[in-house]
Amino acid sequence: MATKKQQHLALVILALCVVEASGFSPSRFRFGRPLDGSLRVSSQVNGNSAGSTQQQYNGDNSNGVTSSAASMNPYRTYSDYLSRLWRETNPLARKKIADNKEFLSVKHTRDCVRGDAFLNDSVVSMDHRQNLLDACDTFLEDTKSAAAEETVPVVDVAANGKPKEKKRRSVSFGATMGAIVACWVFSGNFIFTGLFTLMTIAGQLEYYRMVMNTGVFPARRISVIGAAAMFLTASVAPSLHQVCLPMFGLFGILQLLSDRDVCPSITDVATTFTGMFYLGYCPSFWCRIRLLGPLEPTRFLPMTEPLFAFLKQNIGLLAFLPKALPVPVTGGAIFIFWSWLSLAFSDVGAYFVGRKFGKTKLSSMTAAAGKTSPNKSVEGVLGGCVVSAALSTLGAWAQRWPLWPLTGAVHGLILGFLGFVGDLTASMLKRDAGLKDFGDLIPEHGGILDRVDSFVWTAPYSWLVCSTILPALRSMTR
Numbered sequence: 217m218a219t220k221k222q223q224h225l226a227l228v229i230l231a232l233c234v235v236e237a238s239g240f241s242p243s244r245f246r247f248g249r250p251l252d253g254s255l256r257v258s259s260q261v262n263g264n265s266a267g268s269t270q271q272q273y274n275g276d277n278s279n280g281v282t283s284s285a286a287s288m289n290p291y292r293t294y295s296d297y298l299s300r301l302w303r304e305t306n307p308l309a310r311k312k313i314a315d316n317k318e319f320l321s322v323k324h325t326r327d328c329v330r331g332d333a334f335l336n337d338s339v340v341s342m343d344h345r346q347n348l349l350d351a352c353d354t355f356l357e358d359t360k361s362a363a364a365e366e367t368v369p370v371v372d373v374a375a376n377g378k379p380k381e382k383k384r385r386s387v388s389f390g391a392t393m394g395a396i397v398a399c400w401v402f403s404g405n406f407i408f409t410g411l412f413t414l415m416t417i418a419g420q421l422e423y424y425r426m427v428m429n430t431g432v433f434p435a436r437r438i439s440v441i442g443a444a445a446m447f448l449t450a451s452v453a454p455s456l457h458q459v460c461l462p463m464f465g466l467f468g469i470l471q472l473l474s475d476r477d478v479c480p481s482i483t484d485v486a487t488t489f490t491g492m493f494y495l496g497y498c499p500s501f502w503c504r505i506r507l508l509g510p511l512e513p514t515r516f517l518p519m520t521e522p523l524f525a526f527l528k529q530n531i532g533l534l535a536f537l538p539k540a541l542p543v544p545v546t547g548g549a550i551f552i553f554w555s556w557l558s559l560a561f562s563d564v565g566a567y568f569v570g571r572k573f574g575k576t577k578l579s580s581m582t583a584a585a586g587k588t589s590p591n592k593s594v595e596g597v598l599g600g601c602v603v604s605a606a607l608s609t610l611g612a613w614a615q616r617w618p619l620w621p622l623t624g625a626v627h628g629l630i631l632g633f634l635g636f637v638g639d640l641t642a643s644m645l646k647r648d649a650g651l652k653d654f655g656d657l658i659p660e661h662g663g664i665l666d667r668v669d670s671f672v673w674t675a676p677y678s679w680l681v682c683s684t685i686l687p688a689l690r691s692m693t694r
Contacts, residue, residue, distance in 0.1 A: 297657050301421035305436050317431050319359050326352035401553050402545050409451035409503045413444050419495050419664040422654040427487045430649050434488035435471040443496025450503040461497045465489055501675035505682050509547020515614045551682050554611030558604040559670050562632040565603025570596020589643045597636050604632030618693040635670035642669035
């Protein structure tokens with residue numbers, strides 16, 4: 217009979233084999249937009265009009281790679297995407313965005329002064345009005361060429377200025393990504409933390425690129441380093457995890473004070489802290505959860521005995537697994553697996569329930585939530601929470617939680633609600649910045665932040681459940 221360690225490790229290997237047998241190949245998908253340049257915005261003054269905006273891809277292939285070559289290699293795809301994000305958030309990009317905003321502000325002022333409403337209501341003399349127009353014209357002439365070549369990173373709009381419609385999401389692609397994520401959860405602490413750190417670096421740069429497009433310039437460099445440090449500390453030195461946010465917040469303030477020629481604004485400081493807290497500190501709790509708990513057999517483990525007996529007799533798979541080999545499965549990993557499964561199916565349940573029965577818009581409950589996500593309905597939110605509760609109850613039974621019908625259902629309801637709040641948070645940020653998606657890394661899904669919004673606020677809560685509430689309940693029910 218195979219040992220529990222051998223069985224768990226064999227399950228991980230089998231999952232990887234299933235992913236390989238499914239025919240998934242990164243070359244079949246184009247991860248994001250062609251890496252041949254950025255979306256360009258040119259603003260020109262045309263008579264009394266407010267200017268025309270033309271948005272197109274720059275075909276100069278400035279990244280030095282073609283999209284087909286990049287999509288063949290996931291590492292190349294990620295590194296090219298990260299390089300593009302870093303380039304589009306560097307000081308030169310910040311200066312171009314600021315110059316473009318100056319250009320548009322002066323242009324708007326000139327158009328207002330030329331208008332009939334200004335002539336009828338203004339108490340300014342004609343000479344002063346003409347002097348102001350001359351100054352605006354001189355400024356626009358000096359800066360028009362630079363503003364016309366302005367580059368604005370990844371605004372997901374079509375040529376007519378309307379948001380581009382997303383392609384329909386592939387079920388097979390979503391299932392394949394789910395299988396890969398499941399293997400990632402059970403891949404071990406170092407691989408789990410390492411991939412999470414790479415994701416948060418890209419997510420941070422997506423966030424700061426979005427913020428910069430609104431004219432706010434946070435301390436990007438120290439914020440990215442701080443967020444990555446929070447993930448690594450949560451996995452390697454969890455006792456120091458709590459001090460990462462205040463320490464790197466201090467370092468962020470020092471960077472703002474040392475790198476700027478002018479006094480940093482409140483929004484610069486606020487967005488710096490928000491990036492570290494929202495995309496670094498909160499989701500890094502998943503890495504702490506990954507370390508928790510001894511490996512205890514779930515109720516599904518006995519069901520795999522016939523499978524392992526068959527593999528041992530006919531394939532000899534378990535013979536290659538030494539007993540001393542560490543198993544990358546912990547109690548925290550199993551908790552993460554069921555929690556993420558509940559969150560994923562919560563989105564699915566919310567979509568189908570809202571599509572079938574959704575009649576009550578969120579605006580009937582709160583005006584701000586309705587304007588943030590006008591297509592969501594109260595019925596869809598409730599449906600997502602119910603589906604999450606059902607999956608969490610099954611997970612609580614499998615993990616032998618105390619009072620599993622009650623604890624599993626309550627845990628699932630809270631997960632579903634917090635996932636919904638995370639989705640609203642991301643929608644609020646994108647709507648304020650005028651974006652459809654944070655990025656274009658994942659085909660049919662957008663950027664990193666578009667896929668992890670439901671997992672941000674659920675991480676600290678899940679840590680509280682796994683580290684404090686469940687152990688307390690187990691001690692009370694013994």
